[in-house]
Amino acid sequence: MSARIAVVEDEEALSILLRYNLEAEGYAVDAIMRGDEADMRLREEVPDLLILDWMLPGLSGVELCRRLRNRDETRDLPIIMLTARGEEAERVRGLSVGADDYVVKPFSTPELMARVKAMLRRTKPERLSHRLGAGDIELDRQARRVHRAGRELRLGPTEFRLLEFLMMSPGRVFSREQLLDGVWGRDVYVDERTVDVHVGRLRKAINRGRERDPIRTVRGSGYSLDETFGSNAAAKAQAVSA
The missing domain is CATH 1.10.10.10 (Winged helix-like DNA-binding domain superfamily/Winged helix DNA-binding domain)
Known part of the structure; x- marks a missing residue:
């Protein structure tokens, strides 16, 4: 089994794009459209890596990230945050609540794939x-x-x-x-x-x-x-x- 990656993104076109490219790299992908749904799903099963949008219906990505870091089972879950917010203060806020990496939209898909692989290599080498x-x-x-x-x-x-x-x-x-x-x-x-x-x-x-x-x-x-x-x-x- 390859690494399992959860993508929490409410823009359907972007979610489909991410899923297509991640699966092409051999990863198993679980796509989720809402923050509150992701909160429940991540209580049931913890993926190897989470790609998390900043702005989500139901529960914001920032609040979801904060909750995940407060739970023992997801405290060390690798998280890459996606957002249209590019200001330095917003990047600092995203990292301060527990995100491991920060990618600003629009982004290069090959670069994001490289970041995913690099993070998995550090945190889940057995998956690669x-x-x-x-x-x-x-x-x-x-x-x-x-x-x-x-x-x-x-x-x-x-x-x-x-x-x-x-x-x-x-x-x-x-x-x-x-x-x-x-x-x-x-x-x-x-x-x-x-x-x-x-x-x-x-x-x-x-x-x-x-x-x-x-x-x-x-x-x-x-x-x-x-x-x-x-x-x-x-x-x-x-x-x-x-």
């Missing part, structure tokens, strides 16, 4: 790495291949995305609903029981004989990649440089 590793499992995003202990594993496209999603957040327990959103996407209707089916298929594909199962089932909660998985009990999944 071509390879992910956990214990004796290595996943190559570019080649779409997975190896365990030197042997190549045969995974279907859904099982590949499921493993990738879990490997990016070792130890974190995801509910079935969160896995549906992260692996299948919000726009696709799939029954939650489908998650159990694909987890079963993934386990069958990656585990041989007495090999340790890296996927942990948390009764009543969901699934996670065991952060202690690996030859060393304290080993944690980490991004492997390409």
Whole structure:
């Protein structure tokens, strides 16, 4: 899975433009038109980066940024603020409430894409790495291949995305609903029981004989990649440089 970016912008044409260019770069994009809706959605799921317009219906971008910085789960969320306000005092105000970067409209789309990538490289390097590793499992995003202990594993496209999603957040327990959103996407209707089916298929594909199962089932909660998985009990999944 690539980095997930939330775009909170009420100008429909600009929102479509941003979504198109971000998805062309390989990011998963969640477009939101109102500040109050974004406030609720970000309580449910925290993206890897937020592109936030200054002026929004329902709740201003400045107030939303202030609220996000006051919550533990979004305190460190990277935020790029978009605004037509170019005066120095307004830029200072935007940064003072917690924005990490500030882009004035009209802006260069390639420059904004470069800023997004640079910020993710600093804050979420595992999202940009071509390879992910956990214990004796290595996943190559570019080649779409997975190896365990030197042997190549045969995974279907859904099982590949499921493993990738879990490997990016070792130890974190995801509910079935969160896995549906992260692996299948919000726009696709799939029954939650489908998650159990694909987890079963993934386990069958990656585990041989007495090999340790890296996927942990948390009764009543969901699934996670065991952060202690690996030859060393304290080993944690980490991004492997390409």
